Amino acid sequence: MTPPxxxxxxxxxxxxxxxCQLTLLDCEDELLAVAGAxxxxxxxxxxxxxxxxxxxxxxxxxxxxxxxxxxxxxEIRAQTRTLVTIGACATAGGIQALRNFADVEEFRRxxxxxxxxxxxxxxxxxxxxxxxxxxxxxGCPIDKHQLLEVISAFLGRRSPNVPTESVCIECKRRGxxxxxxxxxxxxxxxxxxxxxxxxxxxFHRGCYxxxxxxxxxxxxxxxxxxxxxxxxRPAVARVFRTFNALAPPFREAADAAAKEAVAP
Amino acid sequence: MLERSGFxxxxxxxxxxxxxxxxxxxxxxxxxxxxxxEESDLPIGWTDRQDAGKYRLERRADRAxxxxxxxxxxxxxxLFPAHERLWTAVRxxxxxxxxxxxxxxxxxxxxxxxxxxxxxxxxxxxxxxxAGDPAYSAHxxxxxxxxxxxxxxxxxxxxxxxxxxxxxxxxxxxALTEILSPGxxxxxxxxxxxxxxxxxxxxxxxxxxxxDTAAAEAVVARTAASMGRSMDAGGLRDLLVxxxxxxxWEIVARRCLSCTNxxxxxxxxxxxxxxxxxxxxxxRTERWRRWDxxxxxxxxxxxxxxxxxxxxxxxxxxxxxxxxxxxxxFGTSGCVGCGRCITWCPVxxxxxxxxxxxxxxxxxxxxxxx
Ligand code: SF4
Ligand code: SF4
Ligand code: SF4
Numbered sequence: 102m103t104p105p106x107x108x109x110x111x112x113x114x115x116x117x118x119x120x121c122q123l124t125l126l127d128c129e130d131e132l133l134a135v136a137g138a139x140x141x142x143x144x145x146x147x148x149x150x151x152x153x154x155x156x157x158x159x160x161x162x163x164x165x166x167x168x169x170x171x172x173x174x175x176e177i178r179a180q181t182r183t184l185v186t187i188g189a190c191a192t193a194g195g196i197q198a199l200r201n202f203a204d205v206e207e208f209r210r211x212x213x214x215x216x217x218x219x220x221x222x223x224x225x226x227x228x229x230x231x232x233x234x235x236x237x238x239x240g241c242p243i244d245k246h247q248l249l250e251v252i253s254a255f256l257g258r259r260s261p262n263v264p265t266e267s268v269c270i271e272c273k274r275r276g277x278x279x280x281x282x283x284x285x286x287x288x289x290x291x292x293x294x295x296x297x298x299x300x301x302x303x304f305h306r307g308c309y310x311x312x313x314x315x316x317x318x319x320x321x322x323x324x325x326x327x328x329x330x331x332x333x334r335p336a337v338a339r340v341f342r343t344f345n346a347l348a349p350p351f352r353e354a355a356d357a358a359a360k361e362a363v364a365p
Numbered sequence: 366m367l368e369r370s371g372f373x374x375x376x377x378x379x380x381x382x383x384x385x386x387x388x389x390x391x392x393x394x395x396x397x398x399x400x401x402x403e404e405s406d407l408p409i410g411w412t413d414r415q416d417a418g419k420y421r422l423e424r425r426a427d428r429a430x431x432x433x434x435x436x437x438x439x440x441x442x443x444l445f446p447a448h449e450r451l452w453t454a455v456r457x458x459x460x461x462x463x464x465x466x467x468x469x470x471x472x473x474x475x476x477x478x479x480x481x482x483x484x485x486x487x488x489x490x491x492x493x494x495x496a497g498d499p500a501y502s503a504h505x506x507x508x509x510x511x512x513x514x515x516x517x518x519x520x521x522x523x524x525x526x527x528x529x530x531x532x533x534x535x536x537x538x539x540a541l542t543e544i545l546s547p548g549x550x551x552x553x554x555x556x557x558x559x560x561x562x563x564x565x566x567x568x569x570x571x572x573x574x575x576x577d578t579a580a581a582e583a584v585v586a587r588t589a590a591s592m593g594r595s596m597d598a599g600g601l602r603d604l605l606v607x608x609x610x611x612x613x614w615e616i617v618a619r620r621c622l623s624c625t626n627x628x629x630x631x632x633x634x635x636x637x638x639x640x641x642x643x644x645x646x647x648x649r650t651e652r653w654r655r656w657d658x659x660x661x662x663x664x665x666x667x668x669x670x671x672x673x674x675x676x677x678x679x680x681x682x683x684x685x686x687x688x689x690x691x692x693x694x695f696g697t698s699g700c701v702g703c704g705r706c707i708t709w710c711p712v713x714x715x716x717x718x719x720x721x722x723x724x725x726x727x728x729x730x731x732x733x734x735x
Contacts (some may be wrong), residue, residue: 262640264627266661269711273629274447275658278393278437281711283420291624291711305393316662317623317676326418326712 107140110254111156113177115163115170116225120242121188122162131249135343139256152179158255164190164197164225171222171231178232183255185230187248189241193313194347196241197225202342227347236261241311241344244296264295265316270307272299280307287327289340292318292350313345320354336357366577367541369550371569372383372430373404379474380565384509387443388476389436394422396436400475408433415520416595418713427549428718431477431543435703436517436615438484439632440475444504445493451500451652469499472507478537480530481514481522481703486510487536491695494633499655509560512537516545516584520593520705523717527598529701531588539564542581553581594704596717597724601698604723605689608682613705613722616678620712625658627706627714628683633699634658659683684719 112122142156159181165171189195199293230235238251247263254261268290272279278300280286288307290299294315301308314320320341327337341355367375379386391408401407413433425432452465454723478486493501515522515531524530533540538561542553573581591664611673628634638657643650649677657663660679691699700716707715 182414264661264663266658267623269622269624269626270629270656270658270661273437273626274436276397276442278395278397278446279626279709279711282418282709283394283422283437285419288711291622291626316625317674319620319622319676322620322622322712342412 108157109142109155110139110252111142111154111159111181113159113161115161115174115191116166116167117188117195119191124245124248128245128249156181156308157251158185158252161186161191161228164194164227165198165231166222166225168222174228175229182237184232184252185236185238186234187238187243189239189311189313189344191228192237192239193345194225194227196344198346206353220346238263239294239312240296241248242243247296266295266314267291268293268295268297268299271295272302275303277302280305285330287330287332287340289328292320292323308341309349310340311344313348316351318350324354324358334361366571366573367552367554367568374403374568374623375643376401378568381470382564384474384698385471385588386474386476390694391422394555396433398438398440412517413519415708417715418710420708427545429545431513432517433483434515434517435479435705436521436697437705438631439711440478440482441489441632443473444489445501445577445635447656449500449654453649456648466505472509474509474511480509480511480533481524481631481701482511483512483536484529484701485703488633488697488699489635493643495695509538510536512540513586514542514581515588516543516592517590518593519704521707522592522702523594523704524702525589526596527594527698527702542584544584546580552620553577558561564630579713581671590606594707594717596702596720601688602692604709605685608723611723613719614677614681617680617714617719618675620703620714621676621680622712623660623676623679624659626709626711628658628660630655630709632703632705632706633701641671
C-alpha cells in the first residue's frame with residue numbers, strides 16, 4: 102500500500118528553547134524511517150530549506166509572544182490539515198508565561214541595553230488561544246516515544262495512544278517508593294499527566310508538573326496536603342506556575358494560593 | 366526450630382534447590398521486595414511506622430529480621446508484572462506469525478510472605494485462574510511461599526477484621542515465627558508442603574518444645590491484639606451494593622486525587638490494559654500488558670468518552686467492587702486488610718473510615734425553606 106503522495110510534515114518554532122524540536126532530532130534512527138515515509142518541510146533545526154504549505158501534519162513548538170507570532174500561526178493553521186502543538190510552551194504558555202504575572206515593561210527596561218528594539222506582547226500564550234489545535238503533546242520537554250507515536254498516528258490517520266492519567270501510576274509501575282508518603286517531599290505527581298516515566302520521583306525528587314494537568318486533576322486536595330507538609334502559600338503558587346502556568350487547573354490552584362497568601 | 370545463627374543456611378538451601386529468592390529489602394526509605402542474595406539484604410533491625418498517607422522507617426531496639434509490616438510493593442509485581450510483553454507478531458510472506466513470550470528463569474521463592482499476602486495470592490490465583498491467564502500461571506508455577514507470622518502489626522493493618530491474619534494457617538510451603546526472647550533469637554519453622562520439607566533437609570534444626578510453640582503462638586496473639594485499624598466486615602457486600610447514592614461518595618471524592626496509588630499498591634487489584642506496539646516499519650508488533658486502574662478515565666472509555674467521568678463514580682466503583690461485587694465474582698472479598706491503600710494514598714483516604722461512614726444512615730435530605 103503506497104500512499105498517493107508522501108505526507109508533508111511541517112515543524113514550526115515560536116517562543117521556546119528548541120528543546121522539543123531537539124527531541125525530534127534525538128529520534129535519529131526512527132527519524133530516518135520518518136524521513137523516508139514523509140517529506141519534512143520547515144524544519145529549521147534540521148535543514149535550512151523552508152517549503153511552503155500545505156502540510157498534512159504541522160508540529161508547532163513554542164508560545165505566542167509577539168504580534169508577528171500571532172499572525173504567523175494563523176497562516177500555518179490555514180495551510181495545515183492536522184495541527185499538533187508540542188511541549189509546555191505551545192500548550193500552556195511555558196516558563197515565559199510567568200511574564201503574565203509580572204510587569205513586562207519593567208523587564209524590558211532592566212534587561213535590555215536598547216529596550217526600544219524589543220517588540221513584545223505583554224503575555225505569552227498557548228497556540229490554542231489563537232487557532233484551533235488538533236492535538237496537544239505535553240511535556241517540558243516532550244517525550245521522544247510519545248512524539249514518534251503522535252507522528253506515526255497522525256500520518257497513519259489514527260488517534261495517538263498518549264495516556265492522560267497521573268504520574269503516580271507510572272511511578273508505581275516502576276516500583277518507585279513514593280517520595281510524598283515515605284519522605285514527606287512535596288510532589289505534583291497526583292495532579293500531573295504521565296509521560297515522563299516518573300523520572301523525578303525515581304531520583305528522590307517530587308514531580309515538578311512538566312507534563313501539565315492529568316485529565317481529572319484535584320489540585321485543591323493536593324494543595325491541602327502540600328500545606329500539611331509545610332509548604333507556604335507563596336511556594337504553592339510558585340510550584341503551579343513553573344512550566345504550565347496557564348493550564349487552567351494549575352492556574353486556578355496558583356491563583357487561589359497567591360490570593361490567600363496576600364490576604365490578611 | 367532454627368536458631369538465628371542457622372538462618373543463612375535456609376537462604377543457601379533455597380538457592381541450592383534452584384529457587385530465585387525474593388523478599389524484603391530496604392530501598393529509598395522503604396521496605397520493598399527485591400532479590401535476596403544474603404541475609405544482610407534483609408532489613409535487619411528496622412521497622413516501619415505507618416499511618417494514613419504516611420510511611421517512615423525507624424530503627425528497632427533489637428536485630429529482628431522480620432520486625433515490620435508490609436511495604437509499598439506486593440508479590441503481584443512478580444506474578445503479574447507492572448509491564449509485561451505477552452507476545453510478538455512478525456510479518457511473514459503471506460501472513461504473520463505469533464510468538465508467545467517465553468517465561469524463563471528459575472522458580473521464585475517468596476521469602477517473608479505475611480498472612481494477608483498469602484490471602485492476596487490465593488485471591489489472585491482464583492482471579493487469574495478463572496481467566497486462564499498463561500503469563501500469571503507461568504510465573505506462579507513452581508513458586509515457593511515461605512511465610513512469616515507477623516510479630517508486629519502496622520499502623521494501617523486490619524487483617525484481623527478481614528479474617529485473613531495475622532496468623533498464617535494454610536497454603537504455605539514453610540512458615541517461620543521469629544521469636545526474640547531475652548538472650549535467645551530463633552525461628553519456629555512449620556512445614557506445609559513436600560517442596561518445603563525438601564528445602565529443610567540438611568538444615569541445623571532442633572525439635573520444638575512446648576514452650577517454643579507457646580512462644581510462637583503468643584507472638585501471633587500479641588499482633589492480633591495490636592492492629593492499627595479495624596473494619597466491621599459484616600454484611601459488607603450488601604452495604605456496598607445497596608448504597609450507590611450515599612452522600613459519603615461525594616465527600617470522599619472531594620479529597621480523592623484520582624491518582625491510582627491505592628489500586629497500584631493493592632495486592633489484589635488486577636486491572637490491566639493491553640496495547641499493540643508496532644515498529645515504524647510495520648513488520649513487527651508486540652502485545653504488552655500494563656497495570657491499569659479504575660481511577661483512570663481512560664479505563665472506562667467506550668467509544669471515545671469515559672463512562673465514569675467523575676472521581677466520585679471511580680472511587681465508588683473501586684470500593685463497591687473490592688468489598689462488594691468481588692464476592693459475586695470470585696467468592697470472597699477482594700480486600701485482605703493489608704492497609705497499603707491507606708498508607709500509600711497521598712491524601713490518606715482510609716478504607717476503614719469510609720466503610721464506617723457508609724454504615725451511618727444517610728442524613729435525610731435538607732428541607733427546603735418555604
Ligand atoms: S512520588 Fe509523586 S508521582 Fe510518585 S506516587 Fe508519590 S505522589 Fe505520585
Ligand atoms: S483494599 Fe487496601 S487494605 Fe484491602 S487489600 Fe487492597 S490495599 Fe490492602
Ligand atoms: S483513594 Fe487515594 S490513592 Fe486512591 S485514587 Fe484517591 S487519592 Fe489516589
